[in-house]
Amino acid sequence: MSQKYFGTDGIRGKVGDFPMTPDFVMKLGWAAGTVLAADGTKAVLVGKDTRASGYMIESALEAGLSAAGVDIALAGPIPTPAVAYLASTFRADAGVVISASHNPYYDNGIKFFGRNGAKLGEAQQKAIEEQLQYAIENGIKCVDSGMLGKARRVEDAAGRYIEFCKGTFSSELSLEGLKIVVDSANGAAYKVAPSVFEELGANVINIANTPNGVNINNECGATSLASLSDAVKTHKANLGIAVDGDADRIMFVDENGETIDGDEILYLIARDAKQTGYKGGVVGTLMSNLGLEIALKELGIPFVRTKVGDRYVVEKLNETGWRIGGETSGHILNLDYTFTGDAIIAALQVLSIVVKSGYSLAQIKLGMTKLPQCMVNVRHENLSSVLLHDSVKEAVAAVEEQLGEDGRLVLRKSGTEPLIRVMVEAKDNETANLLANKLADVIRAN
Known part of the structure; x- marks a missing residue:
C-alpha cells in the first residue's frame, strides 16, 4: 500500500476539510495507537502549537489513542523538537505534535516521533495507514473498558526543555552584551525561545510573541522576515532570530537586517x-x-x-x-x-560562534557566497500529471540547456501543499527570475 495520507512532514491540511476533521483524527489516533502499541508503546506525549484548532484536534486524537489502549501525556503548546526530546524525559514511548509548522492558522497537522526522538520511518507510517484505512471502512475496534488509555496534563514541560537547550551552550560562554530580537511567530516557542536566550544573558527584544489562535505565522516568523529586519535596525540590535510556528526551523538576520x-x-x-x-x-x-x-x-x-x-x-x-x-x-x-x-539549539550553535569569534554575524558569514536563486510556487490541482505534459518537458529541457553548468533547475511537488515548486539557480538574478517564471507560466497553463 502506497502512502496516501503522510506527506514529507506528517499529515496536514485545512481544518474542517478532509483529512483534518475530528472523525478522521480520532481514527488516525486509534490507528497510530494500535501500531505503536504492537511495538510496545504504552504512553504517548502530545504537544501542539498555538492554533485555535489545536484544542479540537487534541481532543479527537486523545480519544483515538485512548480507544487503542495508549496513555496520553498532554504537554500543551510547546515546540516540535521539545516533544521529540521530552518523550523520553516523561517516560513516554512516542511523541505526537499537532501543528502545521509554517502554514497559516487555518491549516493544521499531525506528526509522530519514535522513542529516540526521530520521526517515524516509512514502514511505520505505512502500517498506520493500513490500520487507518481499516478504521475508515469498518470503524474503530475499541479495547475493553479496563484497558482504555488514560490522559493527564504534564507539568513544567517547557521548563525541562529550556534547561535542555541551555545545556547545549558552553558554560564557559555567555550571551551578555548581545542585544537580540526574537520573533517567535506567535507560535509554540513564544515563551520558551525568549527564556532560553535571556537566561543565558542576552538582552532580548520580543516580537510576534502574543498568540491569539489565528495570528501564528501571520507576517512574522521564519517565513516572513521583514518585521524582524526592521526591528533589528530600529533597536540597533546585534542580530535577529526568527523561528516558525512549531520552532523546528530558524532564520537569522544580521545587524544590517540582511537574511x-x-x-x-x-x-x-x-x-x-x-x-x-x-x-x-x-x-x-x-x-x-x-x-x-x-x-x-x-x-x-x-x-x-x-x-x-x-x-x-x-x-x-x-x-x-x-x-x-x-x-x-x-x-x-x-x-x-x-x-x-531544532531552531533554538541551532540558534545557540550560531550564537556560540559569534561570541567565540568576537565578530558580528555579517562578518562571520563572508566565507560563503550564494548563487542567485529564484523560487516560484505554482498551485496546481494535478500534481501527479502536470510535469509529464510534453510542453512542460520541452520547457524544462530548454531551461536546463540555457543554464548549462552555471546553474541548476529543481522541480518538485510540495509534500504539504498542492504546489509545484520551481527553483532556478543562475549566475545572476535576472536570469534566475526570468527562467523560473517562464517555466512556472508553462506549468500553470497545463
Missing part, C-alpha cells in the same frame, strides 16, 4: 565544527544553494544532497555517520544534540 538562511547557518556550523576537529561531512537537499556546496568544498568538507525533508536528511546522516545537515528553509540538524530539526 541568513539555512544554507548559511549550515556553513557556519560546519566550518566551526571543522575547526574543532569534526571530520565528517554535511548533508543538504536538492534545494541547497550551490554556493554552500562550493564553500564547503573549499574547506575540504564533503557534501551530499537528499530529497527535501528533514527525515531524509536524518536518514542520510545515519547512513554516512556524519552529524551535521539541514535545509535552506532552516531545518538544521546536529546529531550531537538532537535527532530532529
Whole structure:
C-alpha cells in the first residue's frame, strides 16, 4: 500500500476539510495507537502549537489513542523538537505534535516521533495507514473498558526543555552584551525561545510573541522576515532570530537586517565544527544553494544532497555517520544534540560562534557566497500529471540547456501543499527570475 495520507512532514491540511476533521483524527489516533502499541508503546506525549484548532484536534486524537489502549501525556503548546526530546524525559514511548509548522492558522497537522526522538520511518507510517484505512471502512475496534488509555496534563514541560537547550551552550560562554530580537511567530516557542536566550544573558527584544489562535505565522516568523529586519535596525540590535510556528526551523538576520538562511547557518556550523576537529561531512537537499556546496568544498568538507525533508536528511546522516545537515528553509540538524530539526539549539550553535569569534554575524558569514536563486510556487490541482505534459518537458529541457553548468533547475511537488515548486539557480538574478517564471507560466497553463 502506497502512502496516501503522510506527506514529507506528517499529515496536514485545512481544518474542517478532509483529512483534518475530528472523525478522521480520532481514527488516525486509534490507528497510530494500535501500531505503536504492537511495538510496545504504552504512553504517548502530545504537544501542539498555538492554533485555535489545536484544542479540537487534541481532543479527537486523545480519544483515538485512548480507544487503542495508549496513555496520553498532554504537554500543551510547546515546540516540535521539545516533544521529540521530552518523550523520553516523561517516560513516554512516542511523541505526537499537532501543528502545521509554517502554514497559516487555518491549516493544521499531525506528526509522530519514535522513542529516540526521530520521526517515524516509512514502514511505520505505512502500517498506520493500513490500520487507518481499516478504521475508515469498518470503524474503530475499541479495547475493553479496563484497558482504555488514560490522559493527564504534564507539568513544567517547557521548563525541562529550556534547561535542555541551555545545556547545549558552553558554560564557559555567555550571551551578555548581545542585544537580540526574537520573533517567535506567535507560535509554540513564544515563551520558551525568549527564556532560553535571556537566561543565558542576552538582552532580548520580543516580537510576534502574543498568540491569539489565528495570528501564528501571520507576517512574522521564519517565513516572513521583514518585521524582524526592521526591528533589528530600529533597536540597533546585534542580530535577529526568527523561528516558525512549531520552532523546528530558524532564520537569522544580521545587524544590517540582511537574511541568513539555512544554507548559511549550515556553513557556519560546519566550518566551526571543522575547526574543532569534526571530520565528517554535511548533508543538504536538492534545494541547497550551490554556493554552500562550493564553500564547503573549499574547506575540504564533503557534501551530499537528499530529497527535501528533514527525515531524509536524518536518514542520510545515519547512513554516512556524519552529524551535521539541514535545509535552506532552516531545518538544521546536529546529531550531537538532537535527532530532529531544532531552531533554538541551532540558534545557540550560531550564537556560540559569534561570541567565540568576537565578530558580528555579517562578518562571520563572508566565507560563503550564494548563487542567485529564484523560487516560484505554482498551485496546481494535478500534481501527479502536470510535469509529464510534453510542453512542460520541452520547457524544462530548454531551461536546463540555457543554464548549462552555471546553474541548476529543481522541480518538485510540495509534500504539504498542492504546489509545484520551481527553483532556478543562475549566475545572476535576472536570469534566475526570468527562467523560473517562464517555466512556472508553462506549468500553470497545463
